[in-house]
Amino acid sequence: MAIFAHTPTFDVVVYGSTSGAVAASIQSAKLGLNVALVSPQEHIGGIQIEGLGATDIDNQDEVFNSTTVGGLALEFHRRISTFYNRLPRLEEVVAKNIKDTEVWRFESRVAEKVILEWLAEFDNIRIIFGSLAATDSVIKKGAEVCSIKLRTKQIVSGKVFIEASYEGDLLAASKVTTTHGRESSSTFDESLAGVRENTPYTQLTVDIDPFKIPKDHSSGLIYGISTEPFGKAGDGDKHLAAFSYRLPLTDAVENRLPFYKPDGYNPAHFELHRRFVNSGGKLYTPKVRLPGQKTDLIGSEAPLATDLLGMNDGWVTGSEEERKQILEDTARFTKGLMYFFANDDSLPLEFRQEWSRFGYCLDEFPDNNHFPRMLYIRDARRMVSDYVITEHTASMDNGETPVEDPVGVAYWPTDTHCVRRILRDGKVHNEGFIFKDGHRWRPFGIAYRALVPRQEEATNIITATCPSSSHVGYGAVRLEHQFYALGQACANACDIALKKSIPLQNVPYGDLKKRLLEQGMILDVSKVGVPHFPDN
Known part of the structure; x- marks a missing residue:
C-alpha cells in the first residue's frame, strides 16, 4: 500500500497549471489566504506560456472586446507591456477605448517570466508540482472535499478547492457531474449543437481521392481521414474540438x-496534403505577428493546418500515460508537417521556400528542443450544474435574459474547432467548426451559478476553467483573459465562504459583486459594446 505524506491544511487549494489557476492563486494570496497551487504541469501559465501569443483580444474585424479586460487580466497585460516598454501605450488604449491588437500580444517566454515573478511575490503561495493519483485521489466527507492525493505520494488538504485545470480532472475525481463532447441539438434546443449539417469555415472545397490506392475502395482511407460515418445532423457524440x-x-x-x-x-501521413495541392487546393504560410519577429500557428488557418482532427478524443478520460502518448504522437505529426511543408518535392518550390524561411524559436521552450510542451486543450470536461451556459446565452436574436449574477463578461463568438475529418458523399469533409457561419452572437455575463456544482455533490469546490456549459456555450467562454476573470472571482467567493462558514453555493452575490468591482473587474455587459455584423 502506498504511503502518502500529508502537507499542512491550506485555506485554498488550487488545482491546475492554467491562467485561471494563476489568477485564483494570486487573488487568494492578495486576500491573505494560505494557498496551495498544485500544478500538474512542470510549467505554470497554461497555453499563454505554451505558444499562444496572439491573444483573442481585439483581433477580429467585428470584435472590440478589450473593453472586458479588467482586474488581474489587465494587471497581467500591464506587466507584459512593462517588459516591452509599451506600458504608456497600453494605458492610453485602455483609457481612451482604442482598438490596438498589437498591444495585447506577447511571447510565451515573456509570459512565463512574468507569471513566475508574479507568483514569487507572495510568501503565502506554496507551489506543489504533481497530478492527481490514478485512483481514489479525492478524500471527501459527505459533500465536503477534504484532501487530494497526488501521484507524488502527497496528500494536500484544504478548506476550499478551486478546479483550474483545462481537463476538469479534480471535478471528476470529486464526483461532481461533468460531461464532455457534443450535446445533441435537442438537449438545449441549440441550432449549432451536435453533428453539423454545414461546416463552411475551413472546409475542403476541392475533390480529393481519399483511398490509399486511388479509386480502390478496398485499399482503405489515407492517413487522417476517419472511417466513421457522417451520422445525422444534430446528433450528439463524444468528439472534442481539435487540439493543436x-x-x-x-x-x-x-x-x-x-x-x-x-x-x-x-511521409505517408501527409498524402492528403499532397493530393489537396494536386487538386488545386491552397496551403498557407506563416505570418509574423508577435514581438520578437515571431508568429504562432493557431491550427485553423486553412482546411489543412495544424489542428489535430480526431487525434485528441482520448485526452479527457485518458490516464496520465495515455495523455503522454497523445502528446508524443501529435508532436511527431506536427513536427513532421513542418518538415513536410519545407522539404517535400511534391509541393510547389515557392511554397517550400517560404516555409523554409521559418523555423522553431531558439529562445522558446529550451527544455523541449524549442517545441511547445503542451497542446492547446480547447475542449475537455465541463461541469453540469443547475445553470448551464448555452448557445442561447450567447445569442443576439434568440437570447436569454442577461444573468443577474455575472462575475465576468464573455465577449467572443461560440468558437469550437472542427472535430472530425470524414468522408461525406464520397468527399473528404471537415466537420464541426462553429465560428463565423451565420450565428449572430453577443457578449454575455458569465453567471456565478455556472462556477459552482450542485450543492448535494460538493459544497467547497468551484471551477474557474470548466464552468457548467454546453459544448457550444463553452466555445464563447474558453479565452485566457476570461479564465483570469473567473479565477479572480473564484478566489473572492472562496474567501467570502470561509469568512461566513457557508457553502460556496450560498455566497451572497451582492458581497461578491462589490469586491469584484473594487478590484477593477468588468461585470456590466451593457457597457462593453456589441459585435458589428453587416446588417447592424
Missing part, C-alpha cells in the same frame, strides 16, 4: 532552428 500546438515560429535567422525531420517521420 500553438507553435511559435520565427524568420529571424539568428533565432531560428530549421525544421528537422522528427524521429518516426512517415
